[in-house]
Amino acid sequence: MLFCSIYSIWFKMLFTMSKSKIQRYEICCFEIYYLQMHFKLELLIFFNRNYHIALSLSFSMYFQCCNSTHAPILLPDGSPVIVGRSAETKIPDKLCSRNQLELVANYNQKYVMVKQLGSNASQIEGIDIGHRKTDRLHAGQTLHVVDMKYPHKIAICIPNSGTTSSNTKKTKLPQEENTFSKRQKMTEKVAKNISDEENETNSNNKNNSAQKPSYHWSQGLKGSMDDPSLRVSKDDKVVVIKDKYPKAKYHWLVMPIENIISCAHLRSEHLPLLKHMVKVGEQTIEDNISEKDKSKTEFRYGYHAVHSMSHLHMHVISQDFDSDALKTKKHWNSFTTEYFVDAEDIINEIEKDGKVKNRKHMADLLKEPLRCHICKRDQKNMPELKKHILKCG
Template sequence: MGTNPTSIDGVDIGNEHKVELKPGHTLYIVNNLYPYMIEFLEGSTNPRAKIENENRSSSKRTPENSLNVDTETPRKLVKKESNVSPSSSSGKISSCPTQGKSNVQEVKSQGHWSQGLKVSMQDPTMQVFKDDKIVVIKDKYPKARYHWLVLPWQSIASLKVLRAEHLELVQHMDAVGHNIAREHTNSKCAPFRFGYHAIPSMSHVHLHVISQDFDSPCLKNKKHWNSFTTDYFLESQAVIEMLKTHGKVNVKERISDVLKTPLLCHMCKKEQATMPQLKEHLKKHWPT
């Protein structure tokens, strides 16, 4: 099913789990996001699902053609609101962004959901830093107190496309990511990791800059957890070394299988039975 499963009325579907789609059901394209109400055409012996998506044609256009890429001189770090604004007490995010009808309207205006990063990187309210090569944005559904994405302006679909000529760009992404993290590091802040998902769900290569507290209501399931705490998460320096040595990024075969592995604490490696138990356990490792 991938990191962000499709579901029908809250029930995940995949290769081994089938759900009958009936009129009135709500189809969620990814992880309870982007709901579509299903209707069936009358008078047909072979009904076809009619998904309400007025901008289907827009998803076929090349998104990068419509980008207003900033090619001005590099800018200094602009301290807008951070990805997460920790409270004075626990630092916990109060809630995950609302998911519902507003998401449907958003998808209609943006095209296919997997192209969402191309839109977000152009949104000034999401940007925390940009120069002539990259832009740093807040992750819309952060999986920790601090979670940013570093994206190149250059259109690069995924890690598979990276080659030796991208080495300087990837190194720059890594350096900017570390600078952003350094701006938010203190004695009460968890350390950061910098890396890429082996098989990302969103189009356009992006570097995750994420604090290791994993204190967020948006961290909801095993696949979320394992995508950041197993070999599915490729360290930024490892990607750089692969480009230096091999001129490309090698991803292990069947790497997606690790998303199904047991929930292990990333600090002490103790196995936890459920996500609520894991989240409660993680509090033991938070800086005091």
């Protein structure tokens, strides 16, 4: 009887509306919720596309972490919310800007408009949004805050029901009023800064169209690709540049022109490109060092296990490590431990498994004791290590 009564009301309403020129209206949403052994009816009728009558339960939208590392963040209808690296999101990664994303919820159509403010890539369903570009995030879709990390979804919460639309654990919602007030002030400040920055950029572009663009430090490689003082060679697939801070006598970077963030994004279709990069690396050595050095200099081609720069790059580096830019234990261990992965190993992994192994746990190798890469003896500090290498080599 309950079903019959609900549907009879519905069809009667349709019939009544058809008699009064139904084309003036749009039925936008009709949902029946079964909650606590009774039905609750939601009917949104849009009036001339501008006004609506809501015979429904009210709901709220939240930005919810898939790993439940922080409390859900309220997304008020139509009000921009800034999220990024903060105590609130518990994101410590410096690749993530403090103002990484602007989120604007649309309660009528139940989606969130996402604008990427940070320099490093954010993704919806694995697809980059793009710096200063926007895309829609719908319920059920996954948003990675930066570099395919920190997955989040939209949670649609119905008050007093304790349920959400996403398949997530039941989470106690935070006290919203004070938090939102603080965030709103921050959002207004960020919006003003962005507006001022864009106005300044437009003004500078008019005054000096040849001015070089600025890059976040983690995207410095993209700027270096276009720097004629660093570029060594270029073809239709890759660019070779000198490392701006070389860690050895010879140190080049081979980078694809295609926008590939890191080894984690490599798949089987990239195999021809990776093999081409190795060949280009070999040719770079052939073209840029003397015959005398070729006979006595050993080289390695490879990638760091965890990328700090946001563009795929293969190191071509001589094993003399004779450079003033080689200053810290972190520098040393990044090229002389398993943290440095040979290019052939990357290719073999993709040929076997279709992707590269997750090596994020290898970050601890950077803290290993200083050890000679030739005789494997521990050294006290970098000056002592460099003296030792001259004798050991």
